[in-house]
Amino acid sequence: MKFDVIIIGGGLAGMTAATELQKSGLKCAVVAEGLSLHNTSRKEFAEAGGTLLAGDRVVSGKLSSGKLLSVRTEKLGDVELEAADFVLASGKYFSRGIVADMDKVYEPLFGLDVEYDADRSAWFDASFAAPQKFLEFGVKICNCHALKDGEEIINLFPAGEVLAGISCAQGDATDRIRSSAMDAVSAIRRK
């Protein structure tokens, strides 16, 4: 199945990017594991003609010389979803966009480069109310592109909480998430 843009994740960042891109005439599909999206944004996206794969999740992707060619989902099996561009809006720990082990923090889908502290004892502050460093770990970007082993993946645009430096605990989290989604949208439109 072919789309212009595939958006991985249907939260605030994913739905913002998807609706904007769909409205500018690109054929978009959102793969949203769980109902993480609000009914209103879901409706707006559907009315703009977007495709929503609700309750499904991306399980793997085909990378070739710095480009993501297609992804596979749990429910569509061997039917690949192809697109020119991809937005990675898979969120942080709760939605498993980022996973923390005892000794490392990683991005499970593509093995993207993640910014985190090598010293585990620095991940958190024992005081509950203090800012927690681990919440700001996330994937690195360069020119809005995701990085893998230091190399840019030129059609994969992370947005929202999956990014390093953005966390839901920040007072202006909503604005930051939206603006990171709009950055991805602008980068895709510029192409």
Added chain:
Amino acid sequence: MQETNISTKNFEQCQKCSLCETVCPVMANNPKYGGPKRSGPDGERYRLKNGIFFDDSLKYCLNCKRCEVACPSGVKIADLIQQARIDFGHKAPKLRDVMLASTDQVGPLASAFAPLANFALGLSPVKGLMDLTIGVDKHRTLPKYSAETFVHWYKKNAEGSQNKFKKQISYYHGCYANYNYPQLGKDFVAVMNAFGIGVQLIEGERCCGVAKIANGMIPAATRDAKTNVDAFYRSVKEGRDIVTVSTTCTLTLLEEYPELLKVDNSLVKDHISLVEQFLYKGIASGELKPVWKEGWKARAAYHCPCHQERLGWGIFTTELLRMIPGMELVELESNCCGIAGTYGFKKENYKVSQKIGKPLFDNIAAVAPEFVACECETCKWQIEMSTGVSVKNPVSILAEALDLEKTAELNCR
């Protein structure tokens, strides 16, 4: 899922976020129901301790599985509820429930006396009597039975011509196409044959058992499941994959057999596909070549049945229907129609069932399509009864929109 998770049906992964409750159609309409979180993962913690914590209100769950689609943590909430009903709901099923659930015992009888049965079941005194005596709601239009079953028609009219095709599949028609609406089976054969595919019946096919599971008839459902899996295995060994037309039968064969009935289907699972998925893949890969009728036009609304939503395969149907040049397809908002198989036929559920369906009925009225496209037979009964708009299975729409002769010429060469 984390590798160390060993809880059944993933229930330890529940984070108590309550998203499941926001999508539960029953909870929104029936105050007697505690909702998916309480009935599923929360209740499970108590039930594991002692079965006396089983709560009878679990019977209100209509097993639409919307909670599972909404769950961000992969908890099989509806399965937990069905499993608890199986393990602890030891009340013997009522006569009415046995009658509603025994589709392949009642079916042959009703078909044999179809004109009489249809006439009698349409009379208001009979419906009133059924309402009073066994509790089938009198407001409900009962499904019609066909005088000639699909299997009978197939043996008389189609069986002889199937072997000429190089590619062969086995058709799991289910109870609905066989006893209630053989036209669906006929359309299926016509479409498959046009694409150069021979259709064989599955020797020993039984009801998928979904209605028996819902009504607590577990030993009978398990027997049916084992018979079906054996029959599928024979078909697969002979080189024929299984193609189905009903979303609910398909979900039952694929997921409920191992999850709830503990019937192992691993050897046949990957060989079962829903007809829309089968045709989409075939046409998209270029293996099947459709020729569409010139000038065929329709404005349809697509209703994705709950179990199709759970399978995640609605996209195959919409992409397939959008391949038809004259098709203008509007996707309806995702809502449950409220009937949930035998659920909505029961007197105690009728009102709730209609309340659940209301947003969908209103949506259909606003879109005002020529017809609704939908893969599910019980959704069809509910939508036709409640809105007056006719509902067509995508296979029947294809049978109309395809130039069957030209398609056959192209594919059978």
